[in-house]
Amino acid sequence: MAEKRELARQEEARLHEVELRLMDQDRTPQSADDFDRLVLASPNNSTFWIQYMAFHLQATEIEKARAVAEKALKTIAFREEEEKLNVWVALLNLENLYGTSDSVGKVLERAVQMNDPQKVYLKMLQIYCDSQKAQEADELIGLVCKKFREKQEVWIQADTVYMKLGLIEKSRNLLQRALNNLDRKQHVMVITKFAQLEQQFGSPERAQTLMEQILVSYPGRIDVWSSYVDMLVKSGRNDLSR
Template sequence: KKEKEQKEQELREKEEALLDPEKVPETAEEFERMVLSSPSSSYVWIKYMAFFLEMTEIDKAREIADRALKTISFREEQEKFNVWVARLNLENLYGTRESLMSVFEQACKLNDSKKMHMQLLGIFERGGDAQVTEQFFKTLTRKFRKSCKVWLRYCTFKLRGAHPEAAGRMLERALEAIPKRKHVKLIHKFATMEYKLGSAERGRTLMEGVVVSSPKRIDLWSVFVDLELKSGHVEAARQLLERAITLKLKGRQAKFLFKKMLELEKTHGDAERVAEVKRKAREWVESNA
């Protein structure tokens, strides 16, 4: 009787373990049960792939990826996409350049091509081979010439590689290629990367152009202020806000800017400056009542 109870207890524990979402399967049989219960979960399939990769059974991992792509419901596009990305990573780590590009070509036919290109770009960037990455960027900018995201990534790649002049030239090329409506977006994002990776001075020059050309875009003034603050230029941020509140503003815009001014002075100023901001805010309300 005691032996029977012990077996029943073991069985219950196994069942509970299978139902426990935190429990990582430890055998192929456990993984099989898990993919049976969650056939459209890319997370489970990718874990199953990793299980075989840890045992250096590369072909088995490939088979699991292929099974996953056949099994996951066609409605679950993101889940399928996740498996394709895992498959790319597998080939990058354990396959050849030919096998990687073969999988990539298949993936592009069955998924959003641009998204898949960006995934492969990420793989190349993380791999650290600047020449391969550069070559792929050239492919990307030809194929997705009007994409702000692609050009920004290329510019950022140049900045990270300590090639600011090349990044600047890339920005000029990008502005010629992308639609005019995307210019402000690209320039302000590039300026942000300049502050982070390159030169605050170059970033400032670009942001000046942005706020002058789009003075009503209070969000851009706010970005500019934040960039100056993050780079330690408190006085420059203060002057920007002073300029911004002289614009023809709507009530909510003025409220936003004065609130930002108040936060700045509470953090970087003193009681006198805080009082001055409050006074200016009252004056604005009175004169725009």
């Protein structure tokens, strides 16, 4: 009996040590069993599920990583919308890197059905941008700008992607399309954002022209003057900013 009690005590001490290690934020789980215990303890924490996916991807175990994502989507409480979205984005990243255009499309379709469509599409657009997939990004921009034509943030995000991918002419054509679809009250903000992106990735002279065109029509817009001065200072044109 004494021997059994001692073995039970040792097992309890071992389990307690394991729990303490898993609670240590500076320690990365070292095995699938570690991750299983971690997600069991915090089932709604998308960070842990995504780390579990990355653990399998590091070993090129693509199917296991997919299985973890699917399990996460089934396990995370339905009220935890942002946590679920994080996992969907991780799964889209996985398919973009290791899957096919068909598998990306299927996951994207499911993600759109289960989440805010605009959020999902813009996340996918960022994924294409980060992976330098210009054709895919261009096609998706065509879709989102048609589907969400009254949303200024969609046009700004689309222009950001075009500029980052070096598709300068497409960006410049996009501005007029944006103005044609957006409420007139949104024009100043959109032109200002496009000008800032032009300054950062395109032509400083064109950016300056855009800003001055706004100020001719709206000379009392202090916010635009401030953005213009800030843009000039960041580009090193201090004399002009003065």
